[in-house]
Amino acid sequence: MDLSYLTGHWREVWQLTLEHLRLSGLAILIAFPFAAVIGTVAAVVRPLTFPIMALLGFLYTIPSLALLAFLIPSQGLGTRPALIMLVLYAQVFMVRNIVAGLRGVNAATLEAASGMGMSAWQRYVRVWVPLASPVIVAGIRTALVAVIGLTTIAGWINAGGLGELLFVGIGRNYPAMVLAGVIAIIVLAVVTDLVLRAAERLTPVARADRASRRR
Amino acid sequence: MAHHQMRSADTGPEQHERGSGIVFDNVRKDYHRAGGGAGSHAAVDGVTFRIEPGEFIVLLGPSGCGKTTLLKLINRLIEPTSGTIAIDGVEIHRKPAVELRRGIGYVIQQSGLFPHLRVRDNVAVVPSLLKWPKEETAQRVNDLLDLVGLPAATYANRYPAQLSGGEQQRVGLARALAVRPRTMLMDEPFGALDAITRVRLQDEVKRIHQQFHQTIVFVTHDIEEAVKLADRIVIMRDGRVVQIGSPVEVVTAPANAFVTDLVGAGDLMRRLALLPVGQAVVSASPGVDGLASLGPAASLREALSLVLESPAGRAAVRDGSDSIVGEVSLASIQQAVATGEPTPAVPVSVG
Numbered sequence: 058m059d060l061s062y063l064t065g066h067w068r069e070v071w072q073l074t075l076e077h078l079r080l081s082g083l084a085i086l087i088a089f090p091f092a093a094v095i096g097t098v099a100a101v102v103r104p105l106t107f108p109i110m111a112l113l114g115f116l117y118t119i120p121s122l123a124l125l126a127f128l129i130p131s132q133g134l135g136t137r138p139a140l141i142m143l144v145l146y147a148q149v150f151m152v153r154n155i156v157a158g159l160r161g162v163n164a165a166t167l168e169a170a171s172g173m174g175m176s177a178w179q180r181y182v183r184v185w186v187p188l189a190s191p192v193i194v195a196g197i198r199t200a201l202v203a204v205i206g207l208t209t210i211a212g213w214i215n216a217g218g219l220g221e222l223l224f225v226g227i228g229r230n231y232p233a234m235v236l237a238g239v240i241a242i243i244v245l246a247v248v249t250d251l252v253l254r255a256a257e258r259l260t261p262v263a264r265a266d267r268a269s270r271r272r
Numbered sequence: 273m274a275h276h277q278m279r280s281a282d283t284g285p286e287q288h289e290r291g292s293g294i295v296f297d298n299v300r301k302d303y304h305r306a307g308g309g310a311g312s313h314a315a316v317d318g319v320t321f322r323i324e325p326g327e328f329i330v331l332l333g334p335s336g337c338g339k340t341t342l343l344k345l346i347n348r349l350i351e352p353t354s355g356t357i358a359i360d361g362v363e364i365h366r367k368p369a370v371e372l373r374r375g376i377g378y379v380i381q382q383s384g385l386f387p388h389l390r391v392r393d394n395v396a397v398v399p400s401l402l403k404w405p406k407e408e409t410a411q412r413v414n415d416l417l418d419l420v421g422l423p424a425a426t427y428a429n430r431y432p433a434q435l436s437g438g439e440q441q442r443v444g445l446a447r448a449l450a451v452r453p454r455t456m457l458m459d460e461p462f463g464a465l466d467a468i469t470r471v472r473l474q475d476e477v478k479r480i481h482q483q484f485h486q487t488i489v490f491v492t493h494d495i496e497e498a499v500k501l502a503d504r505i506v507i508m509r510d511g512r513v514v515q516i517g518s519p520v521e522v523v524t525a526p527a528n529a530f531v532t533d534l535v536g537a538g539d540l541m542r543r544l545a546l547l548p549v550g551q552a553v554v555s556a557s558p559g560v561d562g563l564a565s566l567g568p569a570a571s572l573r574e575a576l577s578l579v580l581e582s583p584a585g586r587a588a589v590r591d592g593s594d595s596i597v598g599e600v601s602l603a604s605i606q607q608a609v610a611t612g613e614p615t616p617a618v619p620v621s622v623g
Contacts, residue, residue: 173397268433
């Protein structure tokens with residue numbers, strides 16, 4: 058294992074890692090409001106559930122490179138087409154979990170909320186989403202980890218991030234550079250996963266669960 | 273209208289007003305048949321009756337008879353196909369459903385507590401919807417937890433999953449009582465509890481009703497529960513009301529074979545438990561002073577048990593001031609059951 062590039066250029070690798078995380082995080086931030094609306098509609102309007110899920114399933118089957126190639130003529134190179142691709146893929150993971158999370162909440166609990174006199178919005182915000190939150194947060198985690206992987210490919214169209222190390226390294230036949238990029242991506246993905254798993258434990262439901270195990 | 277909304281928040285510590293009167297007028301709820309078949313069937317079919325303010329009404333019937341549908345029509349979780357329901361003379365569609373429901377306590381099976389909220393926050397749900405001041409809500413939550421026998425110091429910060437089924441149902445009860453509703457709807461609230469816990473909670477609900485006189489509409493399929501709690505039992509079958517009457521009335525004078533079967537009117541011991549000792553009292557004979565005695569509120573079942581234990585085969589009946597009013601014997605109890613004729617002490621009217 059030739060770690061010379063990683064040790065010799067750690068500042069650059071660190072900068073690229075931050076850039077990578079920024080791009081991935083930005084994609085998730087943009088994607089979440091869309092996913093929240095699409096997921097809620099899919100969970101509430103039963104006739105739309107299947108078409109929405111089928112469309113997302115179809116999106117998922119499109120290879121990321123093919124999607125980028127498709128976007129370049131209209132969007133050009135750089136961050137913009139990369140973000141569009143990442144936001145689209147993030148929908149697949151987030152919408153699926155939002156639907157599953159919302160659908161998984163006990164119908165009797167929701168009826169109790171209505172019976173207490175909550176409006177539809179109060180019920181959504183105070184009961185439905187909090188009870189679905191562990192599954193929703195898990196969807197955000199899955200989406201972010203997947204997007205971190207996909208952001209690598211964005212390096213191919215000059216969107217920045219750790220993909221640069223891979224594509225430039227391969228072009229220059231410089232294995233140490235490629236290895237530095239691979240290691241940084243893996244570490245970033247694993248750390249992100251661990252951090253978001255910890256965040257899942259902070260949801261109200263997870264807290265209530267832990268409290269009851271302590272009984 | 274405005275003062276109606278305010279009322280719940282500014283009544284005194286436990287100063288409930290009398291419960292609401294509820295009038296059902298030809299209420300009907302149709303559902304389309306499942307499986308795409310033609311036509312529809314009526315879950316509730318032309319129900320008309322009146323609930324008096326402060327009454328404890330039990331809706332009793334087999335599953336699918338429409339009792340839960342009828343209950344949910346009151347707080348508009350289900351909307352009627354036709355007919356009207358009025359609470360205190362105001363048709364329930366005259367104000368928004370959300371506002372209507374905040375004024376009606378609602379207790380369901382398995383408590384329906386919000387698992388992500390602590391006990392105190394569960395109890396405070398409706399006060400928070402009504403934007404009560406924080407201190408008032410906190411005080412009210414403590415009082416309520418005391419009322420249902422769960423000391424706040426121990427229970428307020430727990431999550432529902434940390435409570436037993438009976439404790440959860442007590443919290444459900446406290447939550448429903450939070451804003452001092454004049455009407456409480458209870459949908460098989462104790463159906464999932466073990467027998468001992470169920471009896472305790474029945475006693476609790478009965479005590480709370482006697483203390484505050486809310487109007488309570490309580491759904492069950494358990495005749496023992498109905499007899500124990502109800503001022504009047506409304507017996508339903510296939511969406512229709514079959515009989516309305518006090519527990520004694522439905523057990524001693526069932527309207528038809530269905531009711532006889534449902535309430536087990538053929539069960540002699542059940543009838544004895546419902547009939548007051550007064551029905552079998554005959555004038556005292558010599559020597560009654562030395563016998564074991566019963567109060568005037570005792571049932572014939574208690575009388576029978578005392579008679580069977582007594583070597584003399586008789587028991588004395590004393591009134592409130594401990595003076596003897598007469599005696600009961602095996603023969604007099606037999607006579608009371610055989611005639612089935614209620615004495616004037618127990619007025620029975622059907623309908």
